[in-house]
Amino acid sequence: MAEATSENVVWHAGHYDRAERWDHLGLHGATIWFTGLSGSGKSTVAVEVERLLVDRKQPTYMLDGDNLRHGLNGDLGFTAEDRNENVRRVSEVARLFADAGVMALVPLVSPYRAGRERAREIHKAADVPFFEVYMDTPLDVAESRDPKGLYKLARAGKIENFTGISDPYEAPVDPDLVLEPGMGRPKAMAHMVLEMLGENGLLR
């Protein structure tokens, strides 16, 4: 957890602690962090996971990197510093959602190992389950999909700091789950995510 720089801040635990809240609500929260190149399928799989979980009456929320940039992180750009702050804020918000008993889905390029490790640490410090899912889609496959036409712009030099082209992607060392294009369609991959949650006792 980040050190509070502000003085005179007192922690309010509330009457119900998390175990009591989760127990009363019959819920478990967790953060599922999808990392990989643009076009690797993070959002597509996350949307399928959302559908499967909501159909099981499990409160679930997509903390899409793009969506958040329209609001909370609308003040941030794509420099290394701003990407780090983006990852930090998304980590903190996901941690709050998971603490609330919601499944927080985070499809976010998050190209730097240190940033993802920080996300894991933020969750660990709060004893909140965290899973790193690595969308291991090779650059040529992701680029051939180019769903937003961004690779084209990046190759033309019209986007700077573009992961995989002009900025590095540091692959996870020990992810909780690796999904590769050959493993099936997005829905099949989503079922693998649910299986992982089930094995950890996190499904309703």
Place this chain on the structure above:
Amino acid sequence: MAEATSENVVWHAGHYDRAERWDHLGLHGATIWFTGLSGSGKSTVAVEVERLLVDRKQPTYMLDGDNLRHGLNGDLGFTAEDRNENVRRVSEVARLFADAGVMALVPLVSPYRAGRERAREIHKAADVPFFEVYMDTPLDVAESRDPKGLYKLARAGKIENFTGISDPYEAPVDPDLVLEPGMGRPKAMAHMVLEMLGENGLLR
């Protein structure tokens, strides 16, 4: 909603829109924003509201200004600028929680009218229910409670920018609910909040 300053950001709606999610989950989300002086009873009433809602199996989460300052907003202080950014971020996060179908409880001094209006606008733009609850506790009552010993420090000049002492509190003009010390104990006040939610069709 804040304008995204970043380019190349595409909005992902996901397969289920909010109405579908709320419908499948049987949930309604809303933000309940408690404003008032330190010691006015915001957190105390919010904790009672949390208990009542959780007992009704309604996912609820306390976005306590103090709690958030240990994480997401740990980089912010108490200058007017930092307070504004604090209110902005809390507003955005509360909006996300409410959008997820969670009751977001925000006990936050939020002394400036403009900041609270911005919170309301952020919710309105996303069509998310927002309620401003004004804890109308006079300064002398709040100061006599002084639960964190902060008024004492502020009077001694050991805390700067302290609302009510060295910084202004701008009372709400048209709050959704006003709670005064004479209206009963915290639990009775919490029931008034639930009544307001019920009248707006937001209880399960």
